[in-house]
Amino acid sequence: MESQTTASRRRPSRRWLAVPAVATAGLAAALFLAPSNAVPPNDGGSTAVVPSATASAVATQSTGAVRKPARPAAVAAPTAVAIKAAGLDVRVLPLTPSAEEMSSGSLVPPLTVDAYWLTNYGMPGAGSTNTTYIVGHSWDGSDAPFNRLSDESLAGKEVTVTTAKGTLKYTIDSVTTHDKNTLKDSDIWNVVPNRLVLISCYTEDPWGKNVVVTASPARSS
Numbered sequence: 001m002e003s004q005t006t007a008s009r010r011r012p013s014r015r016w017l018a019v020p021a022v023a024t025a026g027l028a029a030a031l032f033l034a035p036s037n038a039v040p041p042n043d044g045g046s047t048a049v050v051p052s053a054t055a056s057a058v059a060t061q062s063t064g065a066v067r068k069p070a071r072p073a074a075v076a077a078p079t080a081v082a083i084k085a086a087g088l089d090v091r092v093l094p095l096t097p098s099a100e101e102m103s104s105g106s107l108v109p110p111l112t113v114d115a116y117w118l119t120n121y122g123m124p125g126a127g128s129t130n131t132t133y134i135v136g137h138s139w140d141g142s143d144a145p146f147n148r149l150s151d152e153s154l155a156g157k158e159v160t161v162t163t164a165k166g167t168l169k170y171t172i173d174s175v176t177t178h179d180k181n182t183l184k185d186s187d188i189w190n191v192v193p194n195r196l197v198l199i200s201c202y203t204e205d206p207w208g209k210n211v212v213v214t215a216s217p218a219r220s221s
Contacts, residue, residue: 072217073166075125078117081134081198083172085157086148090115092134092161105184109135113144115198124161124168128194132161138201138211146200150211151175159196159215170196170215177202177209188212 082089095116101107102120109116115136117123122130136146152175159170178186188197194217202209 072126073163073168075123075127076163076165077119077123078132078134078161078163080162081115082160082162083148083154083157084160086145086151086154088145088148090136090145092117094119095135096120107135109137111137113137113139113146115146122191122193123163124194124196125163125165126194129191131188131190131192131195131197133197133199135199138203138206140206146198147203149175149198149200149213150177150203154213158218159198159213161196169218171218172213172215174212174214176212176214177205178212180208180210183210183212186212188214 077094078092080089080091090113092115093110095109096119097107113136115134118133118135122128122132124132138144138147138150154172154175157172159172161168161170178188196215198213198215200211201207202211
């Protein structure tokens with residue numbers, strides 16, 4: 001019979017996230033959040049205009065008429081996120097870090113394969129006033145959607161975000177890694193209206209690093 005130690009090594013386990021702070025002990029690799037005084041919490045309403053690139057293009061129909069593309073969906077909470085190139089398509093649930101978590105800068109999301117939207121920050125869509133952050137676990141020893149974010153070739157690929165107000169398209173700008181204990185000081189926490197940031201643990205170093213995928217609203221063709 002295998003020893004309990006050997007058996008436990010083969011059991012799938014979660015790779016944790018980190019929201020700016022220090023890494024948690026044991027198997028938990030926390031997601032390190034930016035301090036609450038660094039990024040203003042979202043108050044539930046947004047009024048800023050979405051970047052003009054998503055709404056400025058026009059198309060000429062065969063009749064010669066000029067038509068503006070449909071306005072991007074209004075700001076709303078995300079309910080699903082998909083990256084076809086990564087085989088990722090998951091629902092998004094709201095997650096509100098507590099005052100203690102925001103103060104310490106450390107967050108461990110629920111132990112599921114779902115994605116979680118950090119409600120303290122921004123919402124996606126026309127009228128966004130802050131960056132939208134979506135986090136999720138990578139898993140050790142088992143396939144999981146967020147495992148596939150640790151792939152630099154995703155730069156330039158499309159991200160689809162679904163909300164109650166419609167569907168939004170983003171283009172991945174970069175796929176980078178950050179040390180968990182310094183993520184809180186990264187410029188990914190800068191306020192950028194309607195920017196999308198996905199965070200998970202980096203599969204090559206799940207205990208020491210996070211992978212960060214940043215995306216901007218897709219430009220009209």
